[in-house]
Amino acid sequence: MTRITVTVDGQRFVDDVEPRTLLVSYLRENLGKVGTVVGCDTSNCGACTVHLDGRSVKSCNVLAVQADGHEVTTIEGISTAGGLHPMQQAFHECHALQCGYCTPGMIMQAIDILTDNPDPSEEEIRAGLEGNLCRCTGYHNIVKAVAQCAAAGKGGE
Amino acid sequence: MIPAAFEYVAPTTVADALAALAEGGDEAKVLAGGQSLLPILRMRLNAPETVVDLGRIEALRGIREDGDALVIGAMTTYADLLASDLVREHAALVHAAIAEVADPQIRHRGTIGGALVHADPAGDVGAPVLALDGELVITGADGERTVAAADFFEDLFTTAVGDGELLTAVRIPKHTGWGAAYEKFVRVAHQWSIVAVAATVRMDGDTIAEAKIGLTNMGSTPLRAKAVESALAGSAATATAVGAAAASAAEGTTPPSDLNGDADYRRHLATVLTRRAVLAAAGR
Ligand SMILES: Cc1cc2nc3c(=O)[nH]c(=O)nc-3n(C[C@H](O)[C@H](O)[C@H](O)COP(=O)(O)OP(=O)(O)OC[C@H]3O[C@@H](n4cnc5c(N)ncnc54)[C@H](O)[C@@H]3O)c2cc1C
Ligand code: FES
Ligand code: FES
Numbered sequence: 001m002t003r004i005t006v007t008v009d010g011q012r013f014v015d016d017v018e019p020r021t022l023l024v025s026y027l028r029e030n031l032g033k034v035g036t037v038v039g040c041d042t043s044n045c046g047a048c049t050v051h052l053d054g055r056s057v058k059s060c061n062v063l064a065v066q067a068d069g070h071e072v073t074t075i076e077g078i079s080t081a082g083g084l085h086p087m088q089q090a091f092h093e094c095h096a097l098q099c100g101y102c103t104p105g106m107i108m109q110a111i112d113i114l115t116d117n118p119d120p121s122e123e124e125i126r127a128g129l130e131g132n133l134c135r136c137t138g139y140h141n142i143v144k145a146v147a148q149c150a151a152a153g154k155g156g157e
Numbered sequence: 158m159i160p161a162a163f164e165y166v167a168p169t170t171v172a173d174a175l176a177a178l179a180e181g182g183d184e185a186k187v188l189a190g191g192q193s194l195l196p197i198l199r200m201r202l203n204a205p206e207t208v209v210d211l212g213r214i215e216a217l218r219g220i221r222e223d224g225d226a227l228v229i230g231a232m233t234t235y236a237d238l239l240a241s242d243l244v245r246e247h248a249a250l251v252h253a254a255i256a257e258v259a260d261p262q263i264r265h266r267g268t269i270g271g272a273l274v275h276a277d278p279a280g281d282v283g284a285p286v287l288a289l290d291g292e293l294v295i296t297g298a299d300g301e302r303t304v305a306a307a308d309f310f311e312d313l314f315t316t317a318v319g320d321g322e323l324l325t326a327v328r329i330p331k332h333t334g335w336g337a338a339y340e341k342f343v344r345v346a347h348q349w350s351i352v353a354v355a356a357t358v359r360m361d362g363d364t365i366a367e368a369k370i371g372l373t374n375m376g377s378t379p380l381r382a383k384a385v386e387s388a389l390a391g392s393a394a395t396a397t398a399v400g401a402a403a404a405s406a407a408e409g410t411t412p413p414s415d416l417n418g419d420a421d422y423r424r425h426l427a428t429v430l431t432r433r434a435v436l437a438a439a440g441r
Contacts, residue, residue: 002165018162019162019163019164019165019208020159020160020161020162020163020198021159022159022195022199025159041158041199041200042196043192043195043196043263044347046260046262049262052265055236055265056261056262056265057262057265057266058262058263058266060199061191061192061195061196061263061266062191062195062266063165063188063191063195065165065167065210066188066191066210066212068167109261109262112261112262113261128261130260130261130346130347131259131260131261131262131263131347132260
């Protein structure tokens, strides 16, 4: 067991974990943060996307021990006291989900896109979502939601 | 799946990492960004007893100038490289190729050193480093040695980095003012290169004074298209002239045949992509 100290969604956790524990398993099984989901076994789908020190990563492809001393934000940590995060609101308004399985990862990656580039073109949004697969929507409304959130000028964290 | 159990060490200096590797012997594995290694461990294609994480070694991360070269620490991430003005200015080909690697999440974690040591023939990092005449700094118990990129890649997934050694830095001779383009051919988003061509050119007015071309996935290692390079030196940067030179892009290559395409198809792709990459690098 290795002792790790991680800040997740603003709260500090100290835990003993097996080094082989994936960050996504730690979030879901140790902390109960089941908002972050696993959609594949190959690090392709992006459903497990979270932010590590403010940048998007696939939490199935990071070990919990690698996050020791760092800060993690999951889909459960982005809403504000006032309600949904602007990106969540935009997904809601643009009907950017059907089954919703890809949505936590999509939203975390969409926020990351706007961190770098507050005013992305449609092409840049599509490229920014390259590592996130959606089997339902055909992506169209997802791209619209990201553009709408960007246009409102409040996309990044 | 999750990996088989292993001991984890996260040293903060290269010396401690080398000591941990020596202690672990055959059963120790280096962890860099983990974007290739963790999928391998999760599929249990490998089950090391010890994992030595380089992620806490600050000295291995960063980009600096050293005379007429850039020195890039092995643990510098793709995202760091893409954000670097030094790389854009002096090694535009590295910028162009890395922008095409995987997806943003993987580019936040994956490192230049990990990509080079992993040495997947379809990987996008080897060809630009080879084309720019890069040198690899390898550190072991006996100190440091420098290996030219041309000698670094030995075979599929095999490099000059020996057991108990680390790749610590990548030296790229400055190619200031050279135009660059990376033409990557894939059928779906987020795919590994079926074939890709890395081209960088030094222009003299409308003439290509010098060209350097690296090929991805045209053999078991990254390759140089030397015949094209010679044909382009002093050539006009026109579609006809570049197309004629690019016709020999597949000379001496041994591309694989797989579900994405057979070897002949790849040879054809190499000529088309070389023409496009050279013209784009020349600003045409
Ligand atoms: C879904 C997906 C898509 C991808 N698509 C692409 C793509 O399109 N193009 C592309 O080029 N790559 C792609 N990759 C691979 C990615 O580029 C990896 O990040 C890279 O190959 C490995 O770098 P890393 O830092 O993550 O290394 P790791 O995975 O940590 O290590 C890779 C190997 O190198 C060894 N190693 C690492 N660093 C050192 C060092 N300094 N010294 C000695 N040994 C070392 C490790 O022991 C291991 O064997 C993809 C990966 C995934 C998961
Ligand atoms: S579960 Fe992490 S990328 Fe699919
Ligand atoms: S909404 Fe079903 S996978 Fe995207």
